Amino acid sequence: MNWITDKIEKIKQKAKKIFKKQPVAQETTDWKNCPQCKKISYKPDLFKNSYICECSFHFDMPPKLRLDSLFDSEYKFIEAPDINPDPLGFEVKDGAREGYRYMDKVKKYRKTTGQVTALLAASGNVSGLNAVVVCFNPKFGAGRFGPAESEHFLKAANFAIEKKVDIWIVVYQSSGIDVHTGLVGLAGGMTKSVIAMKQVKEAGIPTFAVAARAVSGGTYASNFFMHDFIIIEHSSVENLLFSGKRVTANILKGADAIPEDFGRADGVMKAGLADITLENRKKLKETITKLANIILKKQDLKTTDEAHENPEDFKKTASTAS
Numbered sequence: 416m417n418w419i420t421d422k423i424e425k426i427k428q429k430a431k432k433i434f435k436k437q438p439v440a441q442e443t444t445d446w447k448n449c450p451q452c453k454k455i456s457y458k459p460d461l462f463k464n465s466y467i468c469e470c471s472f473h474f475d476m477p478p479k480l481r482l483d484s485l486f487d488s489e490y491k492f493i494e495a496p497d498i499n500p501d502p503l504g505f506e507v508k509d510g511a512r513e514g515y516r517y518m519d520k521v522k523k524y525r526k527t528t529g530q531v532t533a534l535l536a537a538s539g540n541v542s543g544l545n546a547v548v549v550c551f552n553p554k555f556g557a558g559r560f561g562p563a564e565s566e567h568f569l570k571a572a573n574f575a576i577e578k579k580v581d582i583w584i585v586v587y588q589s590s591g592i593d594v595h596t597g598l599v600g601l602a603g604g605m606t607k608s609v610i611a612m613k614q615v616k617e618a619g620i621p622t623f624a625v626a627a628r629a630v631s632g633g634t635y636a637s638n639f640f641m642h643d644f645i646i647i648e649h650s651s652v653e654n655l656l657f658s659g660k661r662v663t664a665n666i667l668k669g670a671d672a673i674p675e676d677f678g679r680a681d682g683v684m685k686a687g688l689a690d691i692t693l694e695n696r697k698k699l700k701e702t703i704t705k706l707a708n709i710i711l712k713k714q715d716l717k718t719t720d721e722a723h724e725n726p727e728d729f730k731k732t733a734s735t736a737s
């Protein structure tokens with residue numbers, strides 16, 4: 416009867432493969448379902464509206480489009496260094512995928528996103544200011560921060576310092592330090608990124624953190640709060656926390672102790688952990704430009720598109736800042 420058992424096992428494996436493929440197929444459709452208003456939107460329409468639903472829910476915006484929207488025109492990528500993202504050679508052994516190597520997962524992330532690390536870094540002009548922008552990609556392992564990402568972060572920071580850029584911007588969408596890399600990831604992710612941020616600040620470069628989605632774990636606990644300005648992209652952003660509600664409730668011995676707005680944009684603002692929550696992401700470039708010009712005390716103001724329309728407003732801001 417062994418042949419029957421073998422046959423059943425083969426059918427099981429085939430069924431598993433079919434079911435695994437479904438989410439990928441769903442991802443390739445031209446439609447997106449809004450988790451807030453439940454409306455189904457056509458992706459090209461969302462693209463035109465900066466990936467914002469009619470109800471104001473902010474979908475993830477692909478990092479490349481984010482760079483396109485922040486930079487004035489052309490920009491240059493700061494390529495990822497050649498670092499092994501899986502120094503421990505970690506194997507996932509969760510039964511269903513026994514023998515599945517973590518490196519295979521990384522390869523999948525690379526294929527899906529076209530990126531080498533979870534970061535996309537580039538230099539160019541933002542409203543006429545020299546800038547380095549680093550952007551996490553949530554589609555790359557939920558914005559994991561491992562040894563390769565920390566080296567990429569460091570490389571971008573060194574570039575910013577060497578070129579003496581005007582501003583440094585990091586757009587966060589990160590689940591934290593990559594657990595598959597153990598202490599190597601922790602030491603690299605947290606320590607190196609903290610050193611990188613410290614050096615950027617010592618070079619006198621104003622720094623901006625943009626929370627575009629969840630920022631948690633080691634990313635939240637290290638470089639995120641080192642920025643001069645913490646900007647939350649929209650009031651719907653949540654999970655700005657070190658660990659989730661359940662874990663925190665266990666530590667505090669009861670969910671009652673956890674406020675309703677824990678980790679939400681409004682809660683984070685109330686706790687004084689962020690500086691501003693934007694009406695929507697279309698205001699991001701303009702807001703960063705205004706703040707940067709105030710810090711840099713530019714008399715000869717660099718202007719955004721809006722500034723061209725209202726140059727007097729910007730002059731007033733500059734004179735107040737001086």
Ligand SMILES: [Zn+2]
Binds near residue numbers: 471
């Ligand atoms: Zn919606």
